Amino acid sequence: MFSGIVEAVGVVDKVVDAGGGLRFRINCPQILADAQMGESIAVNGTCLTVIEYTEEWFDVEVTQETLRCTTLGTLKEKQKVNLEKALKVSDRLGGHMVTGHVDTVGHVGAITEDGFSKIMKFTLDGKWAPFFVKKGSVTVEGVSLTVADCGGLSNNSSNAGKGGEFWFTVALIPHTMDVTTLGTIQVGDPVNVETDVIARYVVRLLGDSYLENLNKERESVL
CATH class of the missing domain: 2.40.30.20 (Elongation Factor Tu (Ef-tu); domain 3)
Incomplete structure (x- = not known):
């Protein structure tokens, strides 16, 4: 669950064909301070799972279904994206309830x-x-x-x-x-x-x- 309050703007560093989907590497150190494997990050409003990360970047994979329903398939290297980490129970709901499931x-x-x-x-x-x-x-x-x-x-x-x-x-x-x-x-x-x-x-x-x-x-x- 997210709130729709963007925490940071990242930059797409790599777009790789993952054999039936795409893998993105996104640079954004400020959102990775307490990152964890498997956590959810909304990328342009799309809930995605962190599959690899460092202090500087994180990787996510995007399925064909998600590519069909979102704009993620149009992303290019060096393009900026809105980022938000999933809410914690103790967080303020500053925007509204956002699922990260693009309609x-x-x-x-x-x-x-x-x-x-x-x-x-x-x-x-x-x-x-x-x-x-x-x-x-x-x-x-x-x-x-x-x-x-x-x-x-x-x-x-x-x-x-x-x-x-x-x-x-x-x-x-x-x-x-x-x-x-x-x-x-x-x-x-x-x-x-x-x-x-x-x-x-x-x-x-x-x-x-x-x-x-x-x-x-x-x-x-x-």
Whole structure:
């Protein structure tokens, strides 16, 4: 379990074909002070296992399944990545509950200035719309963020939960852009997105009847 509060930004040192997957070596001394074999570190929001390490770097392996569901397959040597170690029971939950299990890959749709902050718009498949709500939580590239707004085909028509394009926006303060990789992403870039785990369980428990009622309510106000 993670909180979405990035502890450090590392640099990909090596990308090696591991025969059916990839092996990454990531340089980041500041996150390895009390490292242990087998512990979990979130890399751009993806929970991975440390299989080898020194005081300077650590290695992780990424399966084909993870490569299909995340942006990790696009990482190149010298590219920066967001890093967070797994929470301890005594740690503060500064962001929100993050599993490190990326749901989908979205894309940066727009970036606009808003005073000292930036508004970033992300697009993704409409089937994820039921897991978003204004002022709710979302994880982008391992960073815990607050949904400023959301909408699109799946948020205002009978397509909810059935596909189409969906979008959401977040507001980034300068500090977040300075201490994570979000300050360097550009329009069109792919990003790892993890929806709120609580929302996922609620929607699953409510089942299809929830989506049907949601569609009816939305249609009634159109």
